[in-house]
Amino acid sequence: MTPAEIRSLIVEILANIVPDVDLSQLRDDVPFREQLPLDSMDFLDIVMELRKRFRIQIPEDDYGMLASMASAIEYLSPRLVREKA
Amino acid sequence: MPRDFLAGARDQYDVVVIGSGLGGMTAANILGRLGYRVLLLEQHYKLGGLATWFRRPGGNIFDISLHGFPYGMVKSCRRYWNEEIANGIVPLRTIRYDNPMFSLTTRFDRDDFTRLLTTRFGQPPEKVQEFFEFIRKMNFYDDQTMTVKELFDRFFPGREDIIRLLMEPITYANGSTLEDPAVAYGIVFSNFMAKGVYTYRGGTDDLIQRMKEELLKNGVDVRVRCPVERIHIVRRKVAGVTVHGRYLAARAVVSNANLLATILRFAGPEHFDKDFIEEVKAVRLNNSSTQVYIALKQGDLLDESIGDLLFSSTAPYFRTEALLSRNITSRTFSFYYPSLRPHAPPRCYVVSSTNARYEDWANLSEEEYRKSKQELINSTLDALEKYVPDIRQRVAHVEAATPRTFERYTGHLAGASFGTKFEGLRVSRALPHQVEGLFHAGSVGIIMSGWLGAMNYGVIVANEVDNYLACPSLTVRKG
Numbered sequence: 001m002t003p004a005e006i007r008s009l010i011v012e013i014l015a016n017i018v019p020d021v022d023l024s025q026l027r028d029d030v031p032f033r034e035q036l037p038l039d040s041m042d043f044l045d046i047v048m049e050l051r052k053r054f055r056i057q058i059p060e061d062d063y064g065m066l067a068s069m070a071s072a073i074e075y076l077s078p079r080l081v082r083e084k085a
Numbered sequence: 086m087p088r089d090f091l092a093g094a095r096d097q098y099d100v101v102v103i104g105s106g107l108g109g110m111t112a113a114n115i116l117g118r119l120g121y122r123v124l125l126l127e128q129h130y131k132l133g134g135l136a137t138w139f140r141r142p143g144g145n146i147f148d149i150s151l152h153g154f155p156y157g158m159v160k161s162c163r164r165y166w167n168e169e170i171a172n173g174i175v176p177l178r179t180i181r182y183d184n185p186m187f188s189l190t191t192r193f194d195r196d197d198f199t200r201l202l203t204t205r206f207g208q209p210p211e212k213v214q215e216f217f218e219f220i221r222k223m224n225f226y227d228d229q230t231m232t233v234k235e236l237f238d239r240f241f242p243g244r245e246d247i248i249r250l251l252m253e254p255i256t257y258a259n260g261s262t263l264e265d266p267a268v269a270y271g272i273v274f275s276n277f278m279a280k281g282v283y284t285y286r287g288g289t290d291d292l293i294q295r296m297k298e299e300l301l302k303n304g305v306d307v308r309v310r311c312p313v314e315r316i317h318i319v320r321r322k323v324a325g326v327t328v329h330g331r332y333l334a335a336r337a338v339v340s341n342a343n344l345l346a347t348i349l350r351f352a353g354p355e356h357f358d359k360d361f362i363e364e365v366k367a368v369r370l371n372n373s374s375t376q377v378y379i380a381l382k383q384g385d386l387l388d389e390s391i392g393d394l395l396f397s398s399t400a401p402y403f404r405t406e407a408l409l410s411r412n413i414t415s416r417t418f419s420f421y422y423p424s425l426r427p428h429a430p431p432r433c434y435v436v437s438s439t440n441a442r443y444e445d446w447a448n449l450s451e452e453e454y455r456k457s458k459q460e461l462i463n464s465t466l467d468a469l470e471k472y473v474p475d476i477r478q479r480v481a482h483v484e485a486a487t488p489r490t491f492e493r494y495t496g497h498l499a500g501a502s503f504g505t506k507f508e509g510l511r512v513s514r515a516l517p518h519q520v521e522g523l524f525h526a527g528s529v530g531i532i533m534s535g536w537l538g539a540m541n542y543g544v545i546v547a548n549e550v551d552n553y554l555a556c557p558s559l560t561v562r563k564g
């Protein structure tokens with residue numbers, strides 16, 4: 001998947017988790033939790049959703065990589081190469 | 086011939102969940118929804134664990150642990166259960182304190198507490214805001230060296246009345262004391278302060294029935310009267326469980342039963358590292374409870390201004406130790422109005438709860454036990470008289486539960502009402518690193534207990550189980 005595809009996928013997942021928030025202004029270099037009302041349970045839902053859609057493994061030690069859009073794209077890009085959406 | 090409570094069960098499952106408390110049911114539901122073959126085993130004849138209720142002749146129905154939970158339940162129920170369940174959650178509006186230091190009524194949220202602390206208790210607004218911000222930012226993996234007492238000393242030194250205001254309800258809610266880590270208090274208290282206290286319209290019976298339907302819809306095989314006798318482990322890897330003498334294979338086991346019973350009784354200490362077992366043995370259980378359930382006669386309707394929750398005490402000061410004493414000076418009264426169960430005949434109920442020590446009740450003779458229960462009922466009615474005059478003439482049914490009652494119905498060691506103290510969390514989290522495929526999701530460490538805490542812990546663990554089942558080789562054993 002291309003970085004742009006991954007980005008729009010993450011936005012789609014976030015839109016389900018915080019339906020009342022405008023995500024068009026989301027800044028990629030700022031941690032999600034500093035710009036969105038996300039708690040640690042919301043964060044877990046993002047991980048579960050990624051796993052459900054792609055059967056991708058994200059060990060707990062790597063959760064920090066999903067903190068911002070930029071680091072999430074960087075982390076996921078090589079891992080979603082051969083997966084089909 | 087005895088009924089076969091496992092009739093039609095498969096010989097093997099992806100996941101066996103032991104116990105149908107809110108943590109166990111939520112984990113089972115998520116894993117079922119993900120498509121795993123899940124078996125939920127409950128030793129009692131009904132689901133729910135401590136989230137339970139009982140009926141008595143004359144149409145009386147009593148809720149055990151429906152006194153109030155934080156708003157976070159709405160989100161968790163919507164996501165991990167369904168919209169209808171989430172829609173049943175409604176706010177409690179009137180929370181009262183009545184003790185020798187102060188009597189007041191509050192919505193029990195941050196705005197209202199800010200008002201009280203700045204006006205009645207004379208605190209500068211900046212100080213109050215700083216306190217709320219400080220506890221809101223706490224995480225369960227934060228520094229645990231600061232105690233609750235140190236937290237209060239830092240913000241409100243010497244103010245026993247403020248400590249009582251901030252702490253008494255939380256001590257009732259989860260047994261925490263001033264010596265516990267401040268993070269455990271801060272997280273639970275902040276959860277409540279976010280939006281106040283909520284309840285479930287329809288009552289616990291309606292909630293659990295809906296959850297059961299959702300579990301079945303998601304393909305979970307649900308069995309009651311099925312006490313797990315043994316968790317089988319082969320070379321540090323989970324293999325299955327034994328129930329009613331029958332062996333059932335499982336790729337993963339999630340125990341919602343008491344943490345210590347899970348490790349020491351069902352699994353057996355021989356399957357774990359020696360120093361881990363030492364750590365397990367050092368885990369302290371939380372206290373137990375007593376309750377007195379009072380039904381008023383049908384049609385005798387209390388005015389809702391009495392309040393939903395009343396923290397009442399005749400003790401001059403707030404001492405967590407005193408709250409455990411059998412010489413009861415402090416009680417939480419929950420008042421239930423007909424609006425809780427709109428379809429039932431109009432009735433009001435009062436449930437009085439206290440924290441209690443198992444040891445104080447465990448070794449009484451049957452005669453002493455009966456007498457002590459009656460004394461508990463009598464002193465409770467005396468205390469309630471102040472708020473509900475002529476209470477003795479108005480009662481349709483009254484009975485009491487003790488730490489022994491809680492032990493009997495849930496199998497929790499020492500009738501623990503709120504799982505284990507803080508150190509239990511570490512042990513619970515470490516379980517899968519000791520035995521592959523073995524998980525625990527149940528009340529531990531104060532934060533992961535209560536309806537919301539137990540449910541959310543079920544989610545956290547379901548996530549780990551999914552991660553493990555999707556690719557077991559990645560969940561390597563540490564240490």
Ligand SMILES: Cc1cc2nc3c(=O)[nH]c(=O)nc-3n(C[C@H](O)[C@H](O)[C@H](O)COP(=O)(O)OP(=O)(O)OC[C@H]3O[C@@H](n4cnc5c(N)ncnc54)[C@H](O)[C@@H]3O)c2cc1C
Nearest residue numbers: 104106107108128134135150152153313342502528535536
């Ligand atoms: C008196 C009282 C009042 C409370 N009030 C509130 C409140 O107002 N708000 C709030 O949020 N929380 C309250 N709580 C706490 C809350 O009810 C619990 O923290 C929560 O329900 C615990 O859920 P759990 O998932 O840990 O499991 P539990 O409810 O403890 O359930 C564990 C289950 O495992 C089963 N089990 C055990 N061993 C086996 C076995 N070998 N095989 C099969 N099944 C087994 C048990 O039968 C039980 O059903 C209260 C608790 C008490 C005791």
